[in-house]
Amino acid sequence: MRxxxxxxxxxxxxxSLALVLVALPFVMQNDFHFDIATQIAIIAATVVGLNxxxxxxxQVSLGHAAFFAIGAYSSAILTSRxxxxxxxxxxxxxxxxxxxxxxxxxxxxxxKGHYLSMATxxxxxxxxxxxxxxxxxxxxxxxxxxxxxxxxxxxxxxxEQYEIAGYTLSGTLLWYILAAGLLLVAVWIAQxxxxxxxxxxxxxxxxxxxxxxxxxVDTTRYKALVFVISAVYASVMGSFFxxxxxxxxPQIASFQHSIELITMVVLGGMASTYGVILGAAxxxxxxxxxxxxxxxxxxxxxxILMLTMIFMPKGLLPTFQQILRRALRRSPKTDP
Amino acid sequence: MLAEFLQxxxxxxxxxxxxxxxxxxxxxVYNASHVINFAQGEFLMIGGMATVSLLxxxxxxxxxxxxxxxxxxxxxxxxxxxxxAPAKHADVITLIIITIGASIFLRGLAQLIWGKELHAxxxxxxxxxxxxxxxxxxxxxxxxxxxxxxxxxxLVVFFKYTLMGKAxxxxxMNKRAAQLVGIRIQWVLMIAFMLAATLGxxxxxxxxxISFTTYDIGIMLGLKGFVAAAIGGLGSGVGAVVGGLLLxxxxxxxxxxxxxxxxxxxxFLLILLILFxxxxxxxxxxxxxxx
Numbered sequence: 265m266r267x268x269x270x271x272x273x274x275x276x277x278x279x280s281l282a283l284v285l286v287a288l289p290f291v292m293q294n295d296f297h298f299d300i301a302t303q304i305a306i307i308a309a310t311v312v313g314l315n316x317x318x319x320x321x322x323q324v325s326l327g328h329a330a331f332f333a334i335g336a337y338s339s340a341i342l343t344s345r346x347x348x349x350x351x352x353x354x355x356x357x358x359x360x361x362x363x364x365x366x367x368x369x370x371x372x373x374x375x376k377g378h379y380l381s382m383a384t385x386x387x388x389x390x391x392x393x394x395x396x397x398x399x400x401x402x403x404x405x406x407x408x409x410x411x412x413x414x415x416x417x418x419x420x421x422x423x424e425q426y427e428i429a430g431y432t433l434s435g436t437l438l439w440y441i442l443a444a445g446l447l448l449v450a451v452w453i454a455q456x457x458x459x460x461x462x463x464x465x466x467x468x469x470x471x472x473x474x475x476x477x478x479x480x481v482d483t484t485r486y487k488a489l490v491f492v493i494s495a496v497y498a499s500v501m502g503s504f505f506x507x508x509x510x511x512x513x514p515q516i517a518s519f520q521h522s523i524e525l526i527t528m529v530v531l532g533g534m535a536s537t538y539g540v541i542l543g544a545a546x547x548x549x550x551x552x553x554x555x556x557x558x559x560x561x562x563x564x565x566x567x568i569l570m571l572t573m574i575f576m577p578k579g580l581l582p583t584f585q586q587i588l589r590r591a592l593r594r595s596p597k598t599d600p
Numbered sequence: 601m602l603a604e605f606l607q608x609x610x611x612x613x614x615x616x617x618x619x620x621x622x623x624x625x626x627x628x629v630y631n632a633s634h635v636i637n638f639a640q641g642e643f644l645m646i647g648g649m650a651t652v653s654l655l656x657x658x659x660x661x662x663x664x665x666x667x668x669x670x671x672x673x674x675x676x677x678x679x680x681x682x683x684x685a686p687a688k689h690a691d692v693i694t695l696i697i698i699t700i701g702a703s704i705f706l707r708g709l710a711q712l713i714w715g716k717e718l719h720a721x722x723x724x725x726x727x728x729x730x731x732x733x734x735x736x737x738x739x740x741x742x743x744x745x746x747x748x749x750x751x752x753x754x755l756v757v758f759f760k761y762t763l764m765g766k767a768x769x770x771x772x773m774n775k776r777a778a779q780l781v782g783i784r785i786q787w788v789l790m791i792a793f794m795l796a797a798t799l800g801x802x803x804x805x806x807x808x809x810i811s812f813t814t815y816d817i818g819i820m821l822g823l824k825g826f827v828a829a830a831i832g833g834l835g836s837g838v839g840a841v842v843g844g845l846l847l848x849x850x851x852x853x854x855x856x857x858x859x860x861x862x863x864x865x866x867x868f869l870l871i872l873l874i875l876f877x878x879x880x881x882x883x884x885x886x887x888x889x890x891x
Binding site for chain 2: 318324326371374375376377378379381382383385386387389390393394397519523526527530531534559560561562563564565566567568569570573574575577
């Protein structure tokens with residue numbers, strides 16, 4: 265099979281990711297770097313969840329930004345207007361998204377191919393339009409401020425300094441640590457899910473849905489389940505994103521944002537958890553690298569996207585792995 | 601009362617005709633290659649914008665329109681040759697991302713050339729508007745309807761009576777078999793992309809005098825064209841036209857009688873409802889899934 269990750273292999277990959285995340289603060293020089301890294305970690309965790317649906321179960325979603333936005337807006341609205349504290353607000357958002365995904369999942373996932381793309385796209389755009397239009401609740405196109413994250417009365421804001429065990433730590437560093445931790449948890453849950461019977465069933469659905477059904481996999485149930493899980497991932501990360509940025513606009517619900525999320529999955533490498541993290545990092549870093557090109561930024565972005573997908577249709581990480589494997593296999597043969 | 605209704609109906613049919621043209625572009629490409637071309641909307645933008653620029657250079661309107669459409673056709677061929685053809689073994693979703701990359705590229709290019717401002721195109725003819733039952737029918741709307749009708753008829757003739765049209769149909773039914781009887785698939789694909797781009801550009805030019813044109817109008821128009829194509833059932837020509845008109849009318853009626861803010865949501869609500877109850881659209885063929 266394609267997925268030959270042994271227990272060992274996946275543990276080594278997980279440790280490598282953890283090491284990179286721990287090493288990064290020593291390399292990053294200013295608040296701007298920390299800001300980008302924190303955003304990448306939050307979005308990467310979202311995309312790890314989306315990959316469960318797209319990469320492993322093979323179901324396309326062009327509307328995932330909607331779930332991210334519902335999470336973010338639930339946190340924003342419930343904390344700022346209805347006196348919720350952040351965690352219960354986040355939970356309420358996640359439960360709401362789970363119920364929505366459960367109700368809509370069944371009729372939507374019955375669809376195949378382009379009809380599925382169409383339906384998820386439509387759902388995403390409808391939610392974006394609602395957020396834009398119901399200004400009395402969401403603040404409309406101007407956006408809405410979000411209070412900082414707080415747990416049991418302890419507030420975490422990027423503008424503060426914190427005394428912890430005699431050390432003074434900046435809010436930006438603490439937020440980075442939180443986001444990195446969230447990413448690790450997201451990956452850990454996803455990997456366990458993939459290695460579980462659920463994961464095997466999902467891959468069977470991806471391979472051939474009919475064959476999976478023949479051998480007794482309840483495909484409808486598993487597809488709905490993974491749809492709900494990936495939607496909840498997006499919702500929770502949306503909530504964290506809202507508290508982190510302190511201000512959100514309907515842009516996070518837009519079709520473009522959905523496209524960015526799915527692009528991260530495909531660019532990094534479908535069905536590769538670490539690949540999609542790479543995809544998220546690259547896609548968020550690219551605009552930073554292209555700012556020098558100013559007017560050409562959008563063109564370059566489209567061009568890079570096109571070229572990468574044309575020449576590496578399997579995505580970046582799987583392609584690199586393939587090249588590496590070939591190189592390793594070839595070298596001993598040249599000996600005799 | 602009636603005048604109001606007629607007014608909404610007229611503008612609904614006008615936008616509907618535009619959606620139908622875009623949807624036909626999607627259908628053509630989908631039939632030939634099973635690709636959903638998310639860059640389809642950009643050809644509308646290019647058609648409108650290029651005409652504005654050529655007109656500013658002092659080229660007379662009919663020639664400017666012709667050149668703009670030609671330009672879009674060439675870009676359609678380039679898209680197929682340079683971006684779709686090299687990736688023929690890619691997944692459906694990878695192809696979607698490639699066409700999205702192409703649309704971002706074209707939008708970026710347009711932004712570079714034409715900026716972010718709105719551009720206006722004059723009406724094709726300056727005769728006065730018609731008055732029917734108290735409602736106004738703009739002459740440009742008549743142009744849109746006329747052009748759309750001519751194009752639909754031309755497409756019918758093309759597919760029924762020309763060798764190239766039959767070759768495209770054959771390819772859409774069975775690629776392997778078409779190849780065996782000597783149809784050159786690469787040609788068919790190129791022609792399909794060119795025709796789709798041309799249809800898009802025609803729609804873009806025709807609608808430009810009614811709604812302004814700007815570098816990013818392709819996004820929404822493209823998506824709605826996709827919705828129209830899916831309403832009819834992807835791959836059905838009749839479906840694309842009916843889907844387009846239905847969508848245009850539903851949209852203006854909603855804007856007029858219910859809420860103009862939710863006008864853009866109509867398309868997507870409609871497609872969700874249709875897909876929930878008819879998973880293959882109104883006119884989609886019920887083919888068995890291949891295992």
